[in-house]
Structure formats: structure tokens, C-alpha cells
Amino acid sequence: MSAAIATEPLAGATSGRPAGSRLFAAGAAAGHAAHLAAYGPVPRHGRDWSLAQELEASGLTGRGGAGFSAWRKFAAVDRARRPARYARRAGRSVLIANGAEGEPLSFKDATLLHNAPHLVIDGLLAAAEALGAGSLFIYAGAARLPAVAAALAERSDARHIALLEAPDAFVAGQSSAVVSFLETGRALPRDVAGRLADGGFQGRPTLVHNVETWAHIALVARYGAGWFRAEGTAEDPGTRLVSVTGDVPSEVVLEVPGGSRLDGVLASAGVAGDAVSAVLVGGYHGRWVRPSGVVLGGGGVPGGGPESGSVRPGAGVVHVLARGRCGLAATARMVEYLAGQSARQCGPCMFGLPALAGAMERLAAGRGGPELVREVGRLSGLVAGRGACHHPDGTVQLVGSALETFADDVRWHLAGQCQETGGAL
Amino acid sequence: MDDALWAFARVSGLVDMVLLTGSVLLGILTRSGRPLPALPRVSLMLLHRNISLLAVVFLVFHVAPLLLDAYARVNLVDVVVPFLGSYKAFWQGLGTVALDLMAAVVATGLLRHRLGRRTFRAVHWLSYAMWPLALAHSVGNGTDATSAPAVAAAVVLCVAVLAAAAWRVSAGFLETADARRGGARRDWGRP
């Protein structure tokens, strides 16, 4: 993946002052020497210093899509590895850097692993020391592994990190699927009774984080929570990577501060605002929004209306749909893909998503009346929450946001026309 | 006395063959997920289980008298190790194998929550081997196997199981098959 990376001033900075890239400060395809020159050595902290405290103060959230508090996951594993006096021994912790990036629209993880693998490794090592971890893994697609292997080979402190080739499937990056792959060689989501922190790989406390999250953890370990919070907003501190894709001059990975305005991100990617019809934020499990006034925020109220709202960045995908392109047709194609990517373990997903895809296809093609919209709603309700993982839920969210954002065009489609393309269906 | 034991063992064997056939037929029916007009799926499942357990009881009734009957010359080893018997060793051996399989199927069935679905399922498939072995044993070992009623009974049981097996592999076997192939939406109905 040779996507361009932007190492100039951060896009859409709310503070108004430009800053250099945090994650790519060592430049493109940075080797260990360049990495150390850019970031300095890993500091030796005193006994009062605790990574858990820094993570809590930093407010770092996961960059893999769910946006869960990084500190909470860390603390859960920390608690689990020190069980109560008479409880069974938990076994040594397992740390996994998840670079599977099964989302087809996303390439930020690939870009990060190609250009700054040493940050990811540093993050794993910092946490391993704090958690007394016994096993460390980096899980990524075949094309990503050579760069990571080269980075590991350059260092003497990372011999014990194992590389795993992730299958090329949408659900391969789901946390329990990662553990399933480790145990059985098949990346299938599991019906997990408890959290992975309490019992994951081989029943041991397991911490799975997106590779970008590990990179941020490495920086927090070096520079502290205060530094981390110097960018971004109070609700969405720090920076994040976004993959800007779709109807854009060229696809690019940008590092943006938390709470960035979406139209600012688009401008930084060279996208003319008035040429944009809608933006899919978060990937195939994300939401369609009209860009004006929308902010990329963590844990915010899902918005997308013409007035300001915030939309969760999810997997950090910003997918642009130009004017004149039909959002319903684009969504129907996505739902068709998602239906095909079902792990085919759970009935409602295995049968419900293809039915939903069929209904969306008919809607996109203008082959139906109002009962079609009711049917999409009915199938969405049938499928949501009924599966071992959130694949059906994410799909339902995509469909719901499409019907909401393209509501006007839905009415046109029911009448056999497309508002956006301006033609008959 | 020996005659009485022998007769009791024979009759129990015939009854057991019918019970085993019933269990196999019910097993196939429950696998389809279909209820019967008067019997909901839960009842059919319990019936399958109870008839199978009754078949175990009658298997004991079939084997125990033979152990006590001096004329039959069946010892404990012959009950579980096949083809070592001194009377019609081959046909009796088939019965022994069927007994071994049945013991495995029943044991894993009773313990399936502990053993897990995979183990339970793998062993349960052996029922399809157990039944023909039991039938062959009853035909080959029976002292009046060539009489008209015996042949008729064997044919009836055979036809029943073959028909059920053919249904088992047919496309519309599962109650849910049509709906899952994109068929018309249906109301599954209240039990």
C-alpha cells in the first residue's frame, strides 16, 4: 500500500496552531535509527510512574472502530492477571496488535505499519512491561508483514513478538475472531461469555488493540498524558489517523486532532466542499452524513443533520461521495458486500443480511413502493443484536444512516427516479 | 427353565428391535425440526429420548437371560467383544457390535452437556451403523428368521428406516429449508 501520508501541519486543527505529525514524525518507512532520532529513546521512568495512570489521564480511546477507553481495557487486564487469593491463576497476559484492517475502505493501519512500525512495537513493549505479559502478537495481512518483520529484526528488544498473517476477510479483525484465529487458525467471531480481559487466548487475560492505538500508547508512555491532550478536545483528546477515500483527488491518510471539523478534513485532502454530496464516516459499519457543520468526535451523539452534530470516527474512514452519485446505490453495494462477508455462523446474520441487501438493491433500483422502506426497517430490526458479533449491528447502522441522510432521494426512488443522478431508474 | 430364559431373551430382542427402529425414526423426525399434528417438537424429543432409554432396558432383558442360560453359551466377554461366541459367532458378533455402538450413543447422549456438541454429534452418527447391525443380528441369529411373519416384520422395519433415511437427505427435509432458501414468509404457528 503506497498511500500518500501527510506529514505537514495537522488538518482541521481546532486550536488554530499547526503542529507536526505525531505518528509520522520519523518520516516515511522509518527505520529504527530514524525512529529514535525523531522520538528519542524510551525514557526510564521512576517507580511512581505508572502507564495505567498516564493512560487514564490521557483519555486515549481505541482507534480500531469501537472507540472504547484504552485505559479501561488496560486496567481490566491488569486486574485479571492478579486474581483474588483463592481464585485460579489467570496465566500470563496476552497482548495483540490488531492490524487486520478488514474494512476495505480503510488503509490507515497499513500506512502506519509501513511507515511507523516501531511505534506499534514500542507500545506493545511498554504495556508488556507494565502488565507482565507473556505473549505478544502482531496480527496483520500478508502484505503488511514484511515491513513489520524488518522492523522487528532491527531491534534486540522485540525478539519475542510473534507475527501472524490475518485472513483477508471483513470480520477477521473482530476481537474474538482474532483470538479464535490464534487458537484454531480460523478467524471466526465467538460467543464470548465474559470479556477478553478476563479470559481470552487460552483463557489468559488478553488485550487486543488496533495498531494505531498501540502507537498512541507508545507516545503516551514517552511524553505523558498532558502532552497527549495538547491536541484535540477535552472530549476527544489526541490525534487520529483517517483514511480519506472515494471521490477525492487522491486517497490519503491524514493525522487529525480529535474533534476536527469534517469539512476541514476534506479541505486538507483537497476536496472541494461543494462537490460533495455526502460522506461515509467510519467505514462500512459507520454513518452517512452531510459534511457541513459535522465534527469528528469520540462518543458523541450520532448526528448528520444539516446543523452541527458530531459523528463517531469509527475506524477512521472518511469516504467521499460526490454530487451526482447516488448514495442509495452506493449503500446497496456495501450491504451486498457485508452480506457476503458474514462468517455464516449465526442464522439472523447469515440469512438476514442477504435479505436486507436484496431490499436495499430494490430500493436503489427503484423497484418498489413504500412497503419496501417498511421491509428494510423490519429486516433491520430482525437482524440487530442477534449475532455473536456486531457485524449485523454495524450493517443496520449503515442502512439506517443512508435512509436518514438520503431521505429525500428515497422518496424519488420510490417514484422511479434518482434525485442525485437526475435520471430515471 | 432354560427354555423360559431363551424365550424371554428372544422376545425381548424382537421388542428391542422395534424400539430401536422407533428411536431411529423419531431421531430423524426430531432432526427435521418438524412437529406432528398432536405432538409438539419438545414432546417428540422427549419421546425419542425415552424410547431410546427403553431400548436400553430391553437390551438388558435380551442379554441377561442369555448369560444365565447354560444352553446359549454366552459369557460376559461375548456381550461386549464381538465374534468370539461359540454359537453363530458371526451373527451374534454383529449384535455385540450393535450393543457397543448403542452404549456409546446412549452414554454420550446422556452426557452431551459435559462432552460438548461436537463429540456428541460425532458419536451419534454411529446410530446409522448400529441399526442395520442390529437388524442383521436379529435376522441372522433368530431361530425362526425364515418364517413369513419374521420376514414380513424385517421388511416393514427396513422399508420404514430406508424411507426415513431417504427423507433425511432430501432437499426439503428441514422445516426451515424453504424459508432459508428465500421461500415465502410463513407463520411458524403456535404449538
Added chain:
Amino acid sequence: MSAAGPAARLHIDWTMCDGRGLCTELLPEALTRDDWGYPLAAPGRVRARADASNVPLTGAELGAAVDAVKLCPLLALRITGP
């Protein structure tokens, strides 16, 4: 459902369930079946999305729920706390 909440929950392991329908017979108030035969929590029972896989049960249903867990051919059910 009592004001205090469910007595327990029936957890459906979707990776094992094949929609055979025995549980829906034993718990007709709590479960119906969807288009493809899989157990569907009754509309009145589902307050949160998670309820669709962890169906709230009343105290009176506990006995039938235990039977459902035991009889499920796929071992796809278990009873969890409220």
C-alpha cells in the same frame, strides 16, 4: 416482567443455534420465531439491543427455561443472571 426487572436471562449462543424451535415451544410468552426459524424475543421483552440475545425471563418461566437449556439439540442456550 416485574418492576424489579427480569428474574434471569436466557442467553442464545447464535454460533450454535439452528432455529429448531423447541425453546420457542417451551417459552411461548418470551419467544417467537423470525423469518428463518430462529428464536426471536417477544417485542414487549426487548428494552435494549442486548436483550435480543439475552432474553429477559420472569420467575414463572425459569422451570421451562431450564428445560429448554437441557433439551436444545444444539446446546445453544444457557441461563444467566438478570
